[in-house]
Amino acid sequence: MSTEVKTGAAAEAVGQAPDRDGLGPWFSRAVLKNGPLGGLIALVVVMAVLSKDFLNGQNLLNVGVQASVTAILAFGVTFVIVSAGIDLSVGSVAALSATVVAWAATAEGLPVWIAVLLGLAVGVAAGLVSGALVAYGRLPAFIATLAMLSIGRGLALVISGGSPIAFPGSVSSLGDTLGGWLPVPVLVMIAMGLIAALILARTYAGRAMFAIGGNEEAARLSGINVRRRKLVIYALSGLFAAVAGIVLAARLTSAQPQAASGYELDAIAAVVIGGASLSGGSGKASGTLIGALILAVLRNGLNLLSVSAFWQQVATGLVIALAVLLDTLRRRSAR
Amino acid sequence: MTGVNDDVPGGRELLRVEGVTKSFPGVRALDGVDLTLRTGEVHVLLGENGAGKSTLIKMLSGAHRPDDGRILVAGGPDGAHDGPREVHIRSAQDAERLGIATIYQEFNLVPGLTVAENIFLGRQPRTALGLIDKKAMRARAAELLRRVRLDVSPNTPVAELGIARLQMVEIAKALSLGARVLIMDEPTAVLTSEEVETLFGIVRELRDTGVGIIFITHHLDEIGALGDRVTVLRDGRSVQEVPASTDEDELIRLMVGRDIAEQYPRQRPDEPGAPLLRVRGLTRNGTKAGPVFEGIDFEVRAGEVVGLAGLVGAGRTEVVRAIFGVDRYDAGTVEIDGTRLARGDVRAAMRAGLGLVPEDRKGQGLVLDASLQDNLTLARLDRDTRGGLVDRGAQRREAAAVAGQLKVRMSGLAQPARTLSGGNQQKIVIGKWLLADTKLLILDEPTRGIDVGAKVEIYQLINELTASGRAVLMISSDLPEVLGMSDRVLVMSQGRLAGELSAEEATQDAVMELALQSPNGAAEGPKNKNESAMEGSDVH
Numbered sequence: 107m108s109t110e111v112k113t114g115a116a117a118e119a120v121g122q123a124p125d126r127d128g129l130g131p132w133f134s135r136a137v138l139k140n141g142p143l144g145g146l147i148a149l150v151v152v153m154a155v156l157s158k159d160f161l162n163g164q165n166l167l168n169v170g171v172q173a174s175v176t177a178i179l180a181f182g183v184t185f186v187i188v189s190a191g192i193d194l195s196v197g198s199v200a201a202l203s204a205t206v207v208a209w210a211a212t213a214e215g216l217p218v219w220i221a222v223l224l225g226l227a228v229g230v231a232a233g234l235v236s237g238a239l240v241a242y243g244r245l246p247a248f249i250a251t252l253a254m255l256s257i258g259r260g261l262a263l264v265i266s267g268g269s270p271i272a273f274p275g276s277v278s279s280l281g282d283t284l285g286g287w288l289p290v291p292v293l294v295m296i297a298m299g300l301i302a303a304l305i306l307a308r309t310y311a312g313r314a315m316f317a318i319g320g321n322e323e324a325a326r327l328s329g330i331n332v333r334r335r336k337l338v339i340y341a342l343s344g345l346f347a348a349v350a351g352i353v354l355a356a357r358l359t360s361a362q363p364q365a366a367s368g369y370e371l372d373a374i375a376a377v378v379i380g381g382a383s384l385s386g387g388s389g390k391a392s393g394t395l396i397g398a399l400i401l402a403v404l405r406n407g408l409n410l411l412s413v414s415a416f417w418q419q420v421a422t423g424l425v426i427a428l429a430v431l432l433d434t435l436r437r438r439s440a441r
Numbered sequence: 442m443t444g445v446n447d448d449v450p451g452g453r454e455l456l457r458v459e460g461v462t463k464s465f466p467g468v469r470a471l472d473g474v475d476l477t478l479r480t481g482e483v484h485v486l487l488g489e490n491g492a493g494k495s496t497l498i499k500m501l502s503g504a505h506r507p508d509d510g511r512i513l514v515a516g517g518p519d520g521a522h523d524g525p526r527e528v529h530i531r532s533a534q535d536a537e538r539l540g541i542a543t544i545y546q547e548f549n550l551v552p553g554l555t556v557a558e559n560i561f562l563g564r565q566p567r568t569a570l571g572l573i574d575k576k577a578m579r580a581r582a583a584e585l586l587r588r589v590r591l592d593v594s595p596n597t598p599v600a601e602l603g604i605a606r607l608q609m610v611e612i613a614k615a616l617s618l619g620a621r622v623l624i625m626d627e628p629t630a631v632l633t634s635e636e637v638e639t640l641f642g643i644v645r646e647l648r649d650t651g652v653g654i655i656f657i658t659h660h661l662d663e664i665g666a667l668g669d670r671v672t673v674l675r676d677g678r679s680v681q682e683v684p685a686s687t688d689e690d691e692l693i694r695l696m697v698g699r700d701i702a703e704q705y706p707r708q709r710p711d712e713p714g715a716p717l718l719r720v721r722g723l724t725r726n727g728t729k730a731g732p733v734f735e736g737i738d739f740e741v742r743a744g745e746v747v748g749l750a751g752l753v754g755a756g757r758t759e760v761v762r763a764i765f766g767v768d769r770y771d772a773g774t775v776e777i778d779g780t781r782l783a784r785g786d787v788r789a790a791m792r793a794g795l796g797l798v799p800e801d802r803k804g805q806g807l808v809l810d811a812s813l814q815d816n817l818t819l820a821r822l823d824r825d826t827r828g829g830l831v832d833r834g835a836q837r838r839e840a841a842a843v844a845g846q847l848k849v850r851m852s853g854l855a856q857p858a859r860t861l862s863g864g865n866q867q868k869i870v871i872g873k874w875l876l877a878d879t880k881l882l883i884l885d886e887p888t889r890g891i892d893v894g895a896k897v898e899i900y901q902l903i904n905e906l907t908a909s910g911r912a913v914l915m916i917s918s919d920l921p922e923v924l925g926m927s928d929r930v931l932v933m934s935q936g937r938l939a940g941e942l943s944a945e946e947a948t949q950d951a952v953m954e955l956a957l958q959s960p961n962g963a964a965e966g967p968k969n970k971n972e973s974a975m976e977g978s979d980v981h
Binding site: 387 | 806810811815822829877
């Protein structure tokens with residue numbers, strides 16, 4: 107009986123806590139040690155080696171522009187995921203907000219600044235509705251925001267009649283460059299990233315997100331008004347989605363009701379690649395930015411290498427799985 | 442292999458641990474531990490939290506592997522004569538094959554399945570066709586349930602059972618595996634004294650059939666009642682093996698490596714101050730079975746420690762949660778300093794000066810993966826926020842001050858709460874309320890699963906709190922603790938206050954008599970006592 111489980115000491119040693127120093131080349135060690143940033147650097151190195159065109163200033167700015175909408179959406183989703191929720195509606199809310207801006211300014215002739223405020227307010231309102239369904243209606247966040255995904259898209263189509271609406275010129279300059287080289291979407295992305303980082307690290311709202319995501323009951327018993335906080339969290343996500351929608355429409359110079367479809371999944375992927383846990387309680391704005399950049403570098407690089415769009419999807423999926431796998435390994439070895 | 446040694450109780454050697462060591466990053470959890478277990482003995486493993494008990498039993502159940510040293514187990518049921526042979530326990534399956542079963546504090550039962558299905562999970566008897574033989578499974582489960590004296594149908598869903606019965610199901614499961622070594626990790630921590638007696642009866646029966654039992658407990662009085670030998674662990678080393686008849690002071694000395702002058706160092710105030718908390722007619726309607734609690738009247742004065750005793754399920758936790766605004770109540774009032782508190786509003790209760798240390802430390806008290814700093818400052822997050830921004834510097838200073846005051850053993854304030862020992866985790870939860878300027882601290886089972894050394898530190902902290910004019914309302918199922926630390930004892934029974942005892946009147950018998958009282962006021966006969974204890978735990 108006991109002999110069955112009796113083997114030599116060599117086999118025993120294999121089962122010991124894995125020795126990370128022996129894991130192999132510098133490359134994977136760097137990735138394991140630095141997490142998402144290491145992954146981004148590794149990816150950039152690979153792309154630079156494979157394509158001469160990758161590592162020049164103009165292309166890198168392109169990567170920034172390509173990352174911007176996903177990143178801004180993902181900053182908003184970071185709040186939700188840190189608090190152990192999920193927001194599937196951000197792509198639709200982005201399209202709805204952009205449509206409202208274009209409709210108010212172009213079709214109704216309202217002053218542009220009022221149109222933009224209206225668009226942001228619509229994003230916040232959509233978030234408040236999702237938040238109310240989650241906090242007071244006790245719907246699972248997945249269901250509540252899935253409903254909002256459909257509602258937001260539908261309203262965008264209703265308002266626009268299904269066709270694109272031209273974006274007011276002064277707002278469209280958000281899609282241009284400053285001084286002929288610095289793309290405004292990249293600036294907006296950086297600004298929103300700094301705001302998200304500040305909210306997460308330094309505000310009551312942000313610290314409450316971590317507490318709620320880490321242990322909702324403990325947060326409640328420590329005097330945090332969990333339901334009101336959830337309203338704020340989803341409203342912030344809606345606000346960031348509205349900003350992303352306006353940036354996207356500005357780049358396209360028109361609000362398209364079908365725009366940003368499926369972007370919510372990119373946003374969630376960016377957050378998760380950035381090291382946040384879907385079970386809540388952890389996440390950083392810097393990680394989310396890196397996650398969005400990883401997705402953008404990958405797409406840009408594969409385009410430069412003339413990889414077909416079909417294979418790009420496969421590669422993206424693999425990177426998402428690999429990134430989270432590495433992160434899990436890293437955490438386990440740090441424990 | 443050594444033969445049977447006649448001057449120790451029990452039979453042949455079943456299990457031997459020799460010089461086992463185990464290190465985790467930054468900690469040496471075990472440092473040369475020796476232990477022998479004989480057939481038909483209850484071997485108590487004693488030590489403070491962090492002394493290495495958990496690591497040792499995880500090694501025996503296949504969750505960890507030793508870095509050094511040997512584990513020897515005697516052969517199968519017939520091979521016991523061969524003496525123990527060295528084994529390598531790599532997985533739970535290995536442990537199972539060797540006849541080692543472990544009952545952890547957190548049970549491994551599937552709530553949605555029946556008792557019989559849980560007992561035979563993954564090993565269901567099959568019919569000739571390969572289908573599960575439900576009839577045989579039920580019959581065998583019923584037989585096992587008889588052995589553990591558990592009077593429930595094998596078809597009962599596990600979700601309907603209280604903690605005491607769940608534990609019996611776990612024991613039945615261990616028996617079904619033919620366990621010869623049964624490891625029980627603090628099985629009495631969550632039981633009422635009646636339930637503990639039942640458990641002891643079962644453990645003694647198992648012992649008499651030749652099972653070797655490793656029993657972990659923090660209740661020193663249980664050692665003499667049940668144990669044969671005691672191995673004391675301290676700082677990862679096995680300090681000494683002593684007979685279970687060793688007196689408590691000596692055991693404590695071995696365990697903490699120093700003398701603890703008094704186990705319950707309560708310093709009672711000369712006279713209590715003004716009423717701080719006044720509860721009047723507090724009632725919460727329940728289901729058709731009756732109210733959750735009804736007509737609760739009491740007050741707590743400044744400088745006082747008021748104990749709230751009763752069986753598990755008597756409604757104690759429900760009452761304090763209602764007072765703190767976590768749950769709603771249907772009638773009655775709660776006043777702090779003469780001002781009525783709004784119902785169901787935790788923030789209002791906190792502003793008025795209440796704090797609650799919940800019974801479920803990990804599930805309700807802590808954000809386990811957050812830092813100690815974030816945990817300590819959570820209840821004063823709004824006060825540390827100025828102009829929308831949280832003052833992290835102030836948080837750090839506050840957290841450092843209170844962690845120092847409570848002597849929290851930590852590597853730094855950035856350490857996640859998950860990695861602390863139970864006693865230090867509890868200090869963090871209490872520290873959170875100290876930082877929130879709590880005037881009346883409600884403690885729900887404050888020392889459950891905490892070692893003697895940390896317990897005394899918590900008692901001393903209670904003394905400091907009351908000496909500074911604050912008050913403590915303490916729920917505890919540990920009767921010596923209630924009696925030792927309370928200035929007055931309130932006893933609840935089936936949702937009502939059965940009575941109040943002064944420190945002088947409060948004895949174990951007096952408290953138990955009130956705790957077992959039925960709603961019409963008369964104490965029930967001895968037969969029904971058992972039932973009410975069991976039912977009490979089921980309600981919970």
